[in-house]
Amino acid sequence: MQAMNIDCTPTRSLRAHPERRVIDIIDQTRLPHALHWVRVSTLDEAAHAIRAMLVRGAPLIGATAAYGLAIALGDEASDAQLQSATLALWQTRPTAVNLHWALTRMSDHLSPLPPAERCAAAWVEAEAIAEEDVAQNLAIGQHGLALLRQLPWRSAQTLEVMTHCNAGWLATVDGGTALAPIYAAHDAGLPVHVWVSETRPRNQGLLTAWELAHHGVPHTLIADNAAGILMHKGRVDVVITGADRISANGDVANKVGTYLKALACADNGIPFYVAAPRSTIDFDLPDGAQIEIEARDGDEFRRVHGLDDHGVPSVLQQLPAGEAVANPAFDVTPARLVTALITERGCCTASASGLLGLYPEQARD
Numbered sequence: 001m002q003a004m005n006i007d008c009t010p011t012r013s014l015r016a017h018p019e020r021r022v023i024d025i026i027d028q029t030r031l032p033h034a035l036h037w038v039r040v041s042t043l044d045e046a047a048h049a050i051r052a053m054l055v056r057g058a059p060l061i062g063a064t065a066a067y068g069l070a071i072a073l074g075d076e077a078s079d080a081q082l083q084s085a086t087l088a089l090w091q092t093r094p095t096a097v098n099l100h101w102a103l104t105r106m107s108d109h110l111s112p113l114p115p116a117e118r119c120a121a122a123w124v125e126a127e128a129i130a131e132e133d134v135a136q137n138l139a140i141g142q143h144g145l146a147l148l149r150q151l152p153w154r155s156a157q158t159l160e161v162m163t164h165c166n167a168g169w170l171a172t173v174d175g176g177t178a179l180a181p182i183y184a185a186h187d188a189g190l191p192v193h194v195w196v197s198e199t200r201p202r203n204q205g206l207l208t209a210w211e212l213a214h215h216g217v218p219h220t221l222i223a224d225n226a227a228g229i230l231m232h233k234g235r236v237d238v239v240i241t242g243a244d245r246i247s248a249n250g251d252v253a254n255k256v257g258t259y260l261k262a263l264a265c266a267d268n269g270i271p272f273y274v275a276a277p278r279s280t281i282d283f284d285l286p287d288g289a290q291i292e293i294e295a296r297d298g299d300e301f302r303r304v305h306g307l308d309d310h311g312v313p314s315v316l317q318q319l320p321a322g323e324a325v326a327n328p329a330f331d332v333t334p335a336r337l338v339t340a341l342i343t344e345r346g347c348c349t350a351s352a353s354g355l356l357g358l359y360p361e362q363a364r365d
């Protein structure tokens, strides 16, 4: 099975230990400066890991929630415990539908079982969710690679790809979504270079740069606001992002700033692709207007994290206290600006008919 590399060492973002009823996660708040693993052994720790973004990225949030539920059922697996643990995890973050998809799948699977069987069954189901994520991302990579191979290159030497946020292996169990075609292209020997936008205010672009560097993929970090000029100057062949929720009509909620990239792509005739698995598609939502956009703490904007001159992790206040800030974490890109969706079942137009063509079992009467 696919495994992304940290300097040639295959690594996943989450390690499960069912026999000890714990998982280990990477504390992504400490990247790119430190690779630090954290043990999660209680429901509260799992909920905290998602809420405080130690784990982040829609598919990884879903897998972590599934394991969090398994952990929560270790001591008691009554109906009441199943419901309250599900609710606690459900409320950790609102936008990425993978969280709710994974919890619904777990709950539907576990509820009919006798309480004595639920804990063991929960670990098996969480493992299935994690493994499916890895397999689906592998398939997304191959479908995306086929698309990339057909693109006209503006520069003769290198395929220039731009991405936003982090939709790499760190945002999934392994393999990534938006980065899966890029890794597939690189591993297949295609000369590829990635423009990585910083993604203020949480700077998930730094995670993307860290991933790409450790897998050996050429890339360059840019300020978010530099995307337009690079596109306008013909330095970008294609933009690929991930998604946190795709509504039934193909509208895409993704990290704030995605919409601006899609607009710039449209103005410059650049294809804008969105890569995501089934667990990110919300067939219950007719369009993106109804997607809840997470409003995060203004301190993410007010305070800048980094290393000081001595290499010590530090926080700087960049705004006067009391300065008003708004911090919407996601935006919605209308389906009309999306050239195609790349899923584990193949590529489709961002539309109800395109999605139902790939997922006919989701058709409603």
Ligand code: MRU
Pocket: 055, 056, 057, 058, 059, 164, 165, 166, 167, 168, 171, 172, 177, 178, 204, 241, 242, 243, 244, 254, 255, 329
């Ligand atoms: O707030 P985050 O870091 O959890 O953001 C979610 C994301 O990682 C991105 O929006 C990503 O592009 C889609 S998830 C693979």
